[in-house]
Amino acid sequence: MFDYLLLFSLFAVAIGSTLQFYLNRKLISPLKELIESTRKVKEGSYPNPIEVHTNDEMGELITHFNQLTHQLKINQQQRQRLVSDLSHEFRTPLSNLNGYLSALKNGVIEGDPKLYQSLLEESKRITKLVAQMEQLKEWDIESTLPLSDKEYINIKALMEQSIEMFRWLLDKKAIPYEMKIDNQNISVNTQGITQVISNLVDNSIRYYQGNDPLIIKGECLEKVYKISITGEGQQIPLTEQEDIFDRFYRVDHSRSRELGGSGLGLAISKEIVERHKGEIGMTSNGKIHTFWFTIPL
Structure with a gap:
């Protein structure tokens, strides 16, 4: 019995040691x-x-x-991209200002x-660009947080109100337009969606080239x-259409700068729509473009 007890003890110790080692x-x-x-992380790298x-x-x-x-x-990555984008975006206008001011100071040219x-x-x-950067930063900071500042509004009334702000500009540029808007109440951040609509309308007016009317639609689909x-x-090459919502993107850099575009309006719109769990995009044949976004019902 003593031998069996000794053997059992040794067996128990072995199993216990193995189990303890494993644990x-x-x-x-x-x-x-x-x-x-x-x-x-302390050294500044990001492990898998x-x-x-x-x-x-x-x-x-x-x-x-x-x-x-x-x-x-x-x-x-966002900080690095922001610094790179800002340095690229501000370089040209600041160089222009510095060049002209230096020439005026040295008497090379005369002011008029x-x-x-x-x-x-x-x-x-430049001032407008800084203001847009502040807007984009606000949506970036909150992009991972729940969108709590929402209310049920009549989207048709909101669209008509937003477009009304551009009526004088449409009339001034003699741009015809048609509206077909379904009546529907949806839950949105009013300020954000108003900004998206305004950005899309402003872009359509700014780069309008043609005679046919702008078609503005609001459609109530099954779930959105x-x-x-x-x-x-303005023509958008097919190879560049996927980049249209990137920050600081321009189809034609020189022309867009002349028209006052910063390449941030669509990027801000994308942030806002995605914060609403919606989608945004465009379809185009190169000349006729449709910019669209959806909001879940």
Whole structure:
């Protein structure tokens, strides 16, 4: 019996040691990975996500750490892109202002009302660009948060009110237009959707080239409300249509700058629509373009 008891004890110790080794390894291994990944983040790099194999507190901690490093990486990429975009965007107008002001100071050229007006318009474009950057930053910061500032509104009334603000400009440029808007109440951020509609209408007017009327539609579909603006405009190459909603994108850089475009209006519109869980896009045959977006009912 003593021999059997001794054998059983040794067997129990062996199993216990093996089980303890396995449990310690299971606990220590992800902890070591977490420590190593934390060290890499501290050094300024962003490690690959740590695999999660459990649903306990350790698994929850690793999940939160993965989400944190992912968000830090996104924030860093956004900062780098923003700095690059801003330096590129401000370089030309600031160079123009500096060149003309230096020439005026040194007496190389003489000032006249036309020149001063050009310098003023260039300064206004920079001011407008800064204001749009602030708007874009606000939507970027809140892009991962729930959109709580929403209310039920009559979308037809909102569209008609938004388009009314452009009536004088449409009449001034003799641009015909037609509206076909379905009556529907939907839950939206009123300020944001008004800005999207205004951006699309403003772009359609700014780059309008043709004789046919702009077609402004509001359609109540099965699960979404779709708003679209169709009209003739500046040609957009098929290869570049996917980039139209990118920040600072221009089809024709020199012409767009002359018309006052900053390449931010559609990017801001995309941020706002996506915050509403909607979609935004365009269809075009190169000359006639339809810009559209949807909001879930």
